[in-house]
Amino acid sequence: MAVLGATAPLSQAWAADRPVIAFTWDDLPAHAALPPGVTRTQVATDLLRASAKAKAPAFGFINGVQTEREPGSGAALTLWRQARQPLGNHTWSHPNLASLTPEQFTAEIARNEPMLQALMGDQDWRWLRYPFLSEGDTPEKRLAVRGWLAANHYKIASVTMSFGDWAFSDPYARCVAKGDQAAIAQLEKIYLDGAAAVADRSRDMAKTLYGKDIPYVLLMHGGAFEARMADRLFQLYQDKGFGFTTLEKAESHPFYRTDIDPSLPPEPTTLEDALKAKGLPVPPLPIDLKTVSEMCR
Structure with missing residues (x-):
């Protein structure tokens, strides 16, 4: 396999014996619909229990508006903190930066901060997960928000x-x-097969770029189906040889350096964009989310 040089040298410290994943959980405390008889606190309890069993750190990202839309759901965030798992900022109401001005978007981030401060105390909560993973529709907008973040x-x-877990709940x-x-x-079956295939895909992309694994940051959502499947999902990754790590440790790898320091000129921080930047083909996503979305209608 031809190995392409990274933008920054890959740290020798990351020549680990096995690949690692940092689990991150978006849309807390209330992602998607609930099945009859299931509560937000039960979802959080099940996710946290499975994470503890697998010894997998669980970094959660919150949309504060959900505590207003679903009174009582904030108890799920309290459970998260009681389990000593961290929380970060997913904006107040999950807007797409492409539809807002930079000032409107940063106001959305700031509106979440009092809740995060109350939940996290003196621990580090200054992590942003962009809704829809969108950094906007123009380079100017992207740079303006990154400047505010820095x-x-x-x-x-x-x-x-x-692997599109959001589509299942x-x-x-x-x-x-x-x-x-x-x-x-x-x-x-679609969920577990998709997770396995996407794990292989991410590893293949990293090895095409660098000849080795990087620490992977996995996007998950705090929904009822994820809670149902959590034990099996953790076991799947363990069976494939993965270990688990924190978001902070994963992003200490040089691949993520311009997202750790948003004041730097942005570089690709998805594997897909890193391949595109080098003119290389991006492998298709090996999961049929359209079939999932139509089920039980």
Whole structure:
């Protein structure tokens, strides 16, 4: 395999015995629909229990507006902190930067901060996960927001592994309501097969670029189907040889350096964009989310 040089030298310290994943959980405390009889606190409890069993750190990203839309859901955030897991900023109401001015978007970030300060105390909560992973529709907008992030001591939570888990929770809730066990079993299979195939895809992209693994940051969402599948998902990654790490440790790798320091000129911090920047083909996403979205309608 031809190995292409990285923008920054890859640290020898990351020549680990096995690949590692940092799990990150978006849309807390309330992602997507709930099946009948399931609560937000139960979802958080199940996610945290499975994470503890797998010894997998669980970095959560919050949308504060959900505590207003679903009164009582904030208890899930309290559970997260009681489990000594960190929380970061996913903006107040999950807007797409492409539809806002930089000033409107940074106001969305700032509006989340009092809640984060109350939950996190003196621990580091200044991590941003962009909603929709969108840094805007113009270079000027991207740079303006990154300048604000740098001035306010934020780091950006990149994503280098994602299999579209967000697409499963609404269909799952519909299938539970209908009592369609066959459809639920199909969702489970698509989910686990997709996670396995995407893990291989991310590793292949990293090895095309650098000849070795980098620490991967996995995008997940705090929904009911994710809670149902958490034990099996952690086991799948363990069976494939992955270990688990923190977001901070994963992003200490040079690949993520311009997201750790947003004042730097931005470089690609997804594997797909890194391949595109070098004129290399991006492998297709090996999961059919359209089929998932139509289930149990």
